[in-house]
């Protein structure tokens with residue numbers, strides 16, 4: 001029976017909400033099916049501080065084996081002594097985390113903050129991810145860190161993580177093989193596709209039938225800040241709550257799975273030069289893009305233009 005332990009650092013709790021909101025299967029069914037013994041999760045356990053203290057000591061000293069360490073939130077390093085802005089009983093959580101990670105069979109960074117530093121890395125708390133700071137390997141544990149199973153930290157970015165991604169990773173690590181990871185140590189299966197792929201607004205993007213105000217069916221890349229063509233994430237491959245995605249519902253993708261998230265410029269706005277976005281879809285050459293988009297807009301079929309203006 002694999003044991004799991006959920007450790008919260010600088011977090012809003014969004015990834016916990018994702019975990020609790022798992023639908024198919026439900027979290028309870030998932031734990032039963034995989035026979036996971038969740039030793040502690042702050043929203044699931046009610047043993048109080050005394051049992052938590054004892055468990056933490058047992059884990060740190062190796063008396064309690066730990067198969068899966070799940071970390072939510074960025075690691076805070078600032079203040080004196082180091083890490084003093086985020087402590088448990090006066091001890092920096094960063095140090096506790098280093099000890100737990102060294103003993104764990106596998107370490108999973110749940111969400112963008114734990115993966116890359118996320119929102120915390122913008123502030124003054126010297127926050128970092130577990131094995132990355134932004135897109136740079138290193139983070140708290142260092143580039144060479146390997147868990148007891150010989151694996152690097154598995155990053156599951158997202159603000160929050162998609163529940164299906166978390167569920168699939170739990171299935172994978174309860175088996176024997178490390179799933180294929182990309183250069184950012186995120187599972188290739190889920191983070192090898194762009195949000196743009198599968199968006200219901202794709203045809204509008206293709207012909208540059210765009211929206212400059214919310215509420216229409218057009219593409220939001222050119223004016224409304226959509227980062228779908230720049231963001232690797234399965235949001236339009238596996239819908240949220242099996243029903244919808246942000247872009248399908250008319251909200252631009254904010255690129256929350258990317259290491260640089262959150263961006264420095266305003267959301268809901270695309271920085272442009274003469275009506276052409278400064279950042280183009282991944283891997284696209286500017287000169288070709290300008291020529292192609294100009295022709296595509298001229299070739300836009302009436303049905304798309306009309307459908308857009310009806311809304």
Ligand code: SF4
Nearest residue numbers: 199219220221226228
């Ligand atoms: S709204 Fe965003 S994800 Fe959808 S087609 Fe436009 S750029 Fe792509």
